[in-house]
Amino acid sequence: MTEKVLMKGNEAIAEAAIQAGCRFFFGYPITPQTEVAAYMARRMPKVDGLYLQAESEIAAINMVIGASAAGRRAMTSSSSPGIALKSEGLSYLAGCDLPAVIINIQRGGPGLGGIQPSQADYFHATRGAGHGDFHMIVLAPNSVQEMVDLTHAAFDLADRYRMTAMILADGILGQMMEPVSLSKPDAPDLPPKDWATTGTGGARPHNIINSLFLQPEELERTNFKRYDLYARIETHEARHEAFMLDDAEIVVAAYGACARIAKNAILAARSRGIRAGLLRPVTLWPFPKKAFAAAADTARAFVTVEMSMGQMIEDVELAIRCRRPVALCKRVGGMVPTPEEILSKIEEIAGGVR
Amino acid sequence: MHERILIAGFGGQGILFAGKFLVYANLLAGKEVSWLPSYGPEMRGGTANCSVILSDTPIGSPIVDIPDILVVMNLPSLDKFEGATAPGGRIFVDSALITRRVARADVTSVYIPATQLADANGLSGLANMVMLGKVIADCGLCRPEDLPAAMGKVVPERKRALFDKNIQALQVGAAFFG
Numbered sequence: 386m387t388e389k390v391l392m393k394g395n396e397a398i399a400e401a402a403i404q405a406g407c408r409f410f411f412g413y414p415i416t417p418q419t420e421v422a423a424y425m426a427r428r429m430p431k432v433d434g435l436y437l438q439a440e441s442e443i444a445a446i447n448m449v450i451g452a453s454a455a456g457r458r459a460m461t462s463s464s465s466p467g468i469a470l471k472s473e474g475l476s477y478l479a480g481c482d483l484p485a486v487i488i489n490i491q492r493g494g495p496g497l498g499g500i501q502p503s504q505a506d507y508f509h510a511t512r513g514a515g516h517g518d519f520h521m522i523v524l525a526p527n528s529v530q531e532m533v534d535l536t537h538a539a540f541d542l543a544d545r546y547r548m549t550a551m552i553l554a555d556g557i558l559g560q561m562m563e564p565v566s567l568s569k570p571d572a573p574d575l576p577p578k579d580w581a582t583t584g585t586g587g588a589r590p591h592n593i594i595n596s597l598f599l600q601p602e603e604l605e606r607t608n609f610k611r612y613d614l615y616a617r618i619e620t621h622e623a624r625h626e627a628f629m630l631d632d633a634e635i636v637v638a639a640y641g642a643c644a645r646i647a648k649n650a651i652l653a654a655r656s657r658g659i660r661a662g663l664l665r666p667v668t669l670w671p672f673p674k675k676a677f678a679a680a681a682d683t684a685r686a687f688v689t690v691e692m693s694m695g696q697m698i699e700d701v702e703l704a705i706r707c708r709r710p711v712a713l714c715k716r717v718g719g720m721v722p723t724p725e726e727i728l729s730k731i732e733e734i735a736g737g738v739r
Numbered sequence: 740m741h742e743r744i745l746i747a748g749f750g751g752q753g754i755l756f757a758g759k760f761l762v763y764a765n766l767l768a769g770k771e772v773s774w775l776p777s778y779g780p781e782m783r784g785g786t787a788n789c790s791v792i793l794s795d796t797p798i799g800s801p802i803v804d805i806p807d808i809l810v811v812m813n814l815p816s817l818d819k820f821e822g823a824t825a826p827g828g829r830i831f832v833d834s835a836l837i838t839r840r841v842a843r844a845d846v847t848s849v850y851i852p853a854t855q856l857a858d859a860n861g862l863s864g865l866a867n868m869v870m871l872g873k874v875i876a877d878c879g880l881c882r883p884e885d886l887p888a889a890m891g892k893v894v895p896e897r898k899r900a901l902f903d904k905n906i907q908a909l910q911v912g913a914a915f916f917g
């Protein structure tokens with residue numbers, strides 16, 4: 386383990402991407418993710434990489450498509466309104482089966498919204514990142530260390546499955562500093578990028594990267610094939626963290642910064658004799674359905690804690706097939722739930738199920 | 740140990756820097772630490788604050804809603820956070836900049852004319868570290884031997900003169916009895 390240093394979450398993502406071999410970063414400034422771009426601007430020239438501030442978010446995502454099609458690790462980052470602009474590119478990445486890593490440091494919406502932390506892009510990330518049938522792998526760190534570890538993982542997952550992996554964080558995680566170990570990940574065993582458009586040298590047939598299929602039979606086949614892949618990913622790549630879950634009657638479901646705040650509330654609830662626990666999805670897609678289904682066997686009720694009007698709660702209800710009541714504890718618009726608010730929701734539910 | 744600390748003042752007073760230094764000193768001592776700044780338009784000429792948590796156990800929420808230790812360097816920050824301070828907590832006030840007294844009777848209030856002390860010692864602009872020196876001394880937040888090493892982490896080598904002045908400012912604060 387390397388020495389721990391203090392870093393902002395945004396900077397940690399940028400350094401982790403460089404460690405993972407990303408040498409193409411295309412950005413456009415927006416609070417609260419600007420430190421990702423600023424760090425890349427400083428570091429990329431020193432590692433023979435390219436930092437380019439694009440003329441717009443749309444340009445940046447299309448540059449990612451180009452670099453990825455050429456077989457290189459590429460990344461762009463933004464915050465909610467900027468991510469919305471990238472939606473067209475996200476769909477094209479999926480249609481072309483190209484790997485990419487996208488960072489969303491969420492802020493309040495809709496519209497330009499505000500600049501304070503939010504989790505209101507959950508639906509966008511897990512359901513509607515663009516037009517057409519597709520998914521992205523969505524990773525939800527809850528510490529600066531996980532900003533590093535999951536960024537490393539995002540590049541490997543993207544290359545392994547030839548699809549987009551998104552880091553879905555928020556303004557708290559982007560701005561906060563914590564000790565972080567920047568140990569370099571082992572080079573994983575990944576399939577060769579023999580599909581990349583790197584020039585044939587007259588030695589092989591052309592590789593073509595394309596998302597246009599005018600024959601419906603063929604387009605249907607590509608969709609079916611992609612969803613077979615998604616099914617394998619759902620089986621193998623779902624991740625979660627359990628905290629005091631074994632004997633929990635009340636299961637708190639929260640991801641990212643909310644999961645940290647929920648831990649305070651769970652400890653307070655335990656000290657008052659309420660058996661509460663946390664089930665934290667680390668992957669939002671694939672959603673850790675099995676872990677939730679198992680928790681529903683023993684829990685009496687669930688409460689999701691979100692900085693949204695209630696988005697992840699739908700995945701919780703689906704995963705447990707509505708076998709238990711699921712309550713919502715929410716703050717929105719840049720407001721952040723306090724441990725006390727979560728605790729009083731837990732107490733309310735514990736009272737109700739007794 | 741589990742200290743929830745809120746440091747607040749104007750942008751430009753070194754509020755975030757003071758927090759970062761405090762966090763580094765505790766990281767070196769093997770503590771769990773977190774630092775979360777206010778960000779956005781309020782920083783630009785307005786108020787700035789940072790949440791610092793120092794703990795023996797892993798830190799959940801990095802947000803300090805209820806500070807055990809409140810350090811304020813302007814009146815708006817005292818007005819805003821005095822009421823939130825934990826009963827039995829401590830409020831450190833730069834009394835050169837804030838003329839009113841702390842109204843709460845259930846907290847310990849410490850008044851340090853930090854901006855004045857900094858100026859009088861040729862340390863203009865380092866009132867933040869004068870304040871922090873007093874806070875560290877009163878609350879026992881750091882091991883003395885970690886202070887120079889922590890300073891080395893936050894002051895770049897090429898700004899050696901600032902290194903010495905920051906250490907001196909900590910000492911001025913620690914030595915103040917008011």
